[in-house]
Amino acid sequence: MKLDAETKTFIGQRFLLWLCDLKADGADWVPVRLFFQAHGIREKDMWKITQAVADKLVEHHVGAGGYGSYQVRLTDCGVKEAKGLRRAVLSSPVRTKYTWDALLKWTFKSRSGIPLDANAFLGTQESCCFGEPMDRNDLDEALVYLRDEGLIETDGHVVLRITRDGFNCVMGDVKVSDYVNRRGGGHMYSTNFHGPVQGAQVGGEGNTQNNAFTLDASELRKFAAQVRELAPQLNLDETVEAELVDEVDELEEAASEASPEAGKLRRLFNRVMQLLGSAPDSVIAQLLLTGGQQAITGVLGR
Structure with missing residues (x-):
């Protein structure tokens, strides 16, 4: 299985949740190979993914047997992070x-x-x-x-x-x-044919068709909803968190308009991302920042 960067991040998040579930069942040090063998992931990818998980979230131990004896355990900070991450991962x-x-x-x-x-x-x-x-x-x-x-x-x-x-x-x-x-497909734009409406006319005499292009901003609406849901777990100052929620509400409202304006969406999105960027570094913050870039690219194409 060849893994792109997005998928490696996702698997790392799933790995964190897997450790959290085992810890809840009383497990302490866990052999890493159990998770990765079950998901058909190569040994060299296993090492890269687990090393990408922040040290504050897991403790690592590699015995004399190398990869085969590689074990990890979740820290208290990791448990807290995993609990907040669960719903976000499921909507990744x-x-x-x-x-x-x-x-x-x-x-x-x-x-x-x-x-x-x-x-x-x-x-x-x-x-x-x-x-x-x-x-x-x-x-x-x-x-x-x-x-x-x-x-x-x-x-x-x-x-x-x-x-x-x-x-x-x-x-x-x-x-x-x-x-x-x-x-050349995708859902960045949806084309609605109406008549008569303002727009470019195509066709000759007796064959006139009006078309209007409408941005499909549904990905930004989903992103806004996810940020609002996870905002309390970003450890932001109360004033900054309140500002973030306000900006998210405006972004969601703009993305829900019948004919969303690209410039307005970009301006509100940039403000939300700026506020997210001020949050302390965490898996959830990185997940939202990554999800935001994917959403704006899906809607505006850049």
Whole structure:
């Protein structure tokens, strides 16, 4: 399994939660290989990921046996961090993209020429994202996304068929997000055709069509909601935290407008990121900063 930087960060967060669960069950020093072998992660990646977890969160011990004897245990600070991190990890962009890929590949593998009940995907080995089972919300969102991007055809929770684009994506061993971006699709913009509305006209006489381009700022709305939820765990001064929440409210409101303004979104987003950048360094702060950059890129393309 080749891991990009985003996925390595995500696995490191899952690793932290795994240690927290074991500590709650009374475990102390834990062999690292148990987690990484269970998730098919290479030994050299295991070392990089665990070393990236801040020393204040875990203690490390490597015996004479090298990697094979490598153990860690969670500190009290790590327990606190993990508890605050749990919900944020479950809504991570990595989890969302993983679900897209897993559902499309499962659909491809399970195709038999007859409609397929997507509910059967839940509970399969493919429906676990680094040890965390996907739920119905994950499935519903992935079905809608894959359908809207033309990779599958659906009727509710029934997958009628995988499309040519879906087939090409799987056979080319390409991630769904990469395939959609290369194809020039994605949900950065949605095109609505109305008439008559103000906009550029296309077509000749008797064939006039008006089009308007509307920013899809849903990723910024999700980001704003996540910042509001996790703000109390950023250890900000009360005045700064209150200011952050106010700015987040404005960003969410701007992103919810019928025709969001790119300049306004950028200005409010930059202010939120500035306030997040003033928070003490923590896994949650880094998660939000990373998520913010992904959200603004998805909406404005840069």
